[in-house]
Amino acid sequence: MSRPGGYSLASYGRMIDCEPRMGVYAEALRRAVTPGCTVIDLGASFGAFALLACQYGAGQVIAIEPDPSIELLVPLARANGCEDRITIIRDISANYTPEVKADVIVSDCRGTVPLFQHHIATLADARARLLAPGGTLLPMRDTLKIALAQSPEKYRAMVHPWQRNAYGLDLAAGARFAANAMDKAYLKPRALVSAPVDLAVLDYRTITEPDIDSRVTMVAGRAGRVDGILAWFEAEIAEGLGYSNAPGEPPLVYGQMFLPLEGNPRLAEGERIDLRFRGTLVDGEYVWNWDWQVFDRAGSPRGRVARQSTFLAQVHSTKALGNASNQHVPQLDAAIMLDRDCLALVGEGRTLDVIAKTLQDRHPEHLPTYKAALDHVVKCLGRYRS
Numbered sequence: 001m002s003r004p005g006g007y008s009l010a011s012y013g014r015m016i017d018c019e020p021r022m023g024v025y026a027e028a029l030r031r032a033v034t035p036g037c038t039v040i041d042l043g044a045s046f047g048a049f050a051l052l053a054c055q056y057g058a059g060q061v062i063a064i065e066p067d068p069s070i071e072l073l074v075p076l077a078r079a080n081g082c083e084d085r086i087t088i089i090r091d092i093s094a095n096y097t098p099e100v101k102a103d104v105i106v107s108d109c110r111g112t113v114p115l116f117q118h119h120i121a122t123l124a125d126a127r128a129r130l131l132a133p134g135g136t137l138l139p140m141r142d143t144l145k146i147a148l149a150q151s152p153e154k155y156r157a158m159v160h161p162w163q164r165n166a167y168g169l170d171l172a173a174g175a176r177f178a179a180n181a182m183d184k185a186y187l188k189p190r191a192l193v194s195a196p197v198d199l200a201v202l203d204y205r206t207i208t209e210p211d212i213d214s215r216v217t218m219v220a221g222r223a224g225r226v227d228g229i230l231a232w233f234e235a236e237i238a239e240g241l242g243y244s245n246a247p248g249e250p251p252l253v254y255g256q257m258f259l260p261l262e263g264n265p266r267l268a269e270g271e272r273i274d275l276r277f278r279g280t281l282v283d284g285e286y287v288w289n290w291d292w293q294v295f296d297r298a299g300s301p302r303g304r305v306a307r308q309s310t311f312l313a314q315v316h317s318t319k320a321l322g323n324a325s326n327q328h329v330p331q332l333d334a335a336i337m338l339d340r341d342c343l344a345l346v347g348e349g350r351t352l353d354v355i356a357k358t359l360q361d362r363h364p365e366h367l368p369t370y371k372a373a374l375d376h377v378v379k380c381l382g383r384y385r386s
């Protein structure tokens with residue numbers, strides 16, 4: 001499983017300030033923690049949930065996080081008087097084998113929506129291997145919602161640069177990519193053209209499959225253009241305790257997911273869009289496919305099925321595609337030779353100092369200084385550490 005990440009300390013800070021998210025998690029944790037129990041803070045960042053679990057009486061807390069922000073938990077645990085109860089695991093949860101299973105596992109590894117990177121597999125694995133029988137998973141369940149949305153600003157920002165410009169340039173070839181790109185949004189209720197419908201229920205107590213494939217119908221509640229579809233989620237952290245990033249709710253760190261509808265169709269009130277929505281996890285990231293068709297009030301199709309996908313938003317490098325062909329014969333270039341020698345020296349059990357000096361000796365044109373050689377070795381080995 002690839003390593004999650006990409007958060008800055010500032011963004012972790014914003015998560016703590018994000019209400020009602022934080023308050024709901026804190027209350028769910030307070031209710032779930034029993035005196036002396038074991039809690040896992042999965043995806044802890046600097047361990048705010050771990051510290052709270054201690055405050056609420058946990059006997060032992062395991063904070064699991066591969067991001068370096070976890071180092072902050074050392075002084076924080078000391079400052080909060082709970083360093084003797086917190087164990088830090090600097091890794092992803094899949095690589096952790098517990099001595100004792102946890103009574104409570106708390107996590108928030110969602111992105112804009114809960115289908116994000118390896119979130120589902122991570123929770124399914126944690127439930128199976130790290131949670132004691134009858135233990136509590138926080139969150140308990142998320143419901144993915146979707147609606148037709150009108151946002152001329154978002155649509156224009158996405159497609160306009162490729163349609164028109166003041167310089168007489170034909171940029172139309174870029175339009176297809178832009179029209180298939182997902183964007184983060186913070187839309188208000190007035191942007192919704194249809195009532196929200198449920199796309200998927202993700203029950204973390206049972207879920208195993210990361211992909212979704214749903215068909216829904218959305219009826220226009222008023223006439224107007226439909227610029228895209230908007231997805232968000234309703235979180236149930238525990239029974240009766242939840243929050244949502246729906247339009248109209250306080251804006252949360254997640255934002256909402258906006259997917260444009262190519263050609264932004266104009267719908268009359270009562271006309272509908274039938275949608276097939278798929279989320280497929282490919283190499284650690286979701287590819288979103290949305291196939292849709294407009295139907296008039298009599299139920300007759302207006303136009304053909306439009307097929308959109310975030311896959312079509314990616315501009316692929318022809319060089320990279322060629323390099324991935326099974327007929328490609330890779331050349332032993334300088335970068336490969338450096339890595340080959342570096343890894344061979346690792347295999348001989350040398351210190352970084354010896355490896356760097358040997359590499360500098362052998363490849364002075366690429367590693368002119370000891371520092372350059374040492375940096376290269378550290379970077380090369382970093383690619384093999386999860």
Ligand SMILES: C[S@@+](CC[C@H](N)C(=O)[O-])C[C@H]1O[C@@H](n2cnc3c(N)ncnc32)[C@H](O)[C@@H]1O
Nearest residue numbers: 004015043044045064065067092093108109122
């Ligand atoms: C959205 S942040 C949440 C941070 C903090 N728990 C909170 O809710 O404020 C998610 C964190 O989960 C971590 N993460 C994702 N998958 C993980 C895994 N399998 N094991 C451990 N940490 C993981 C990421 O590195 C990231 O720091």
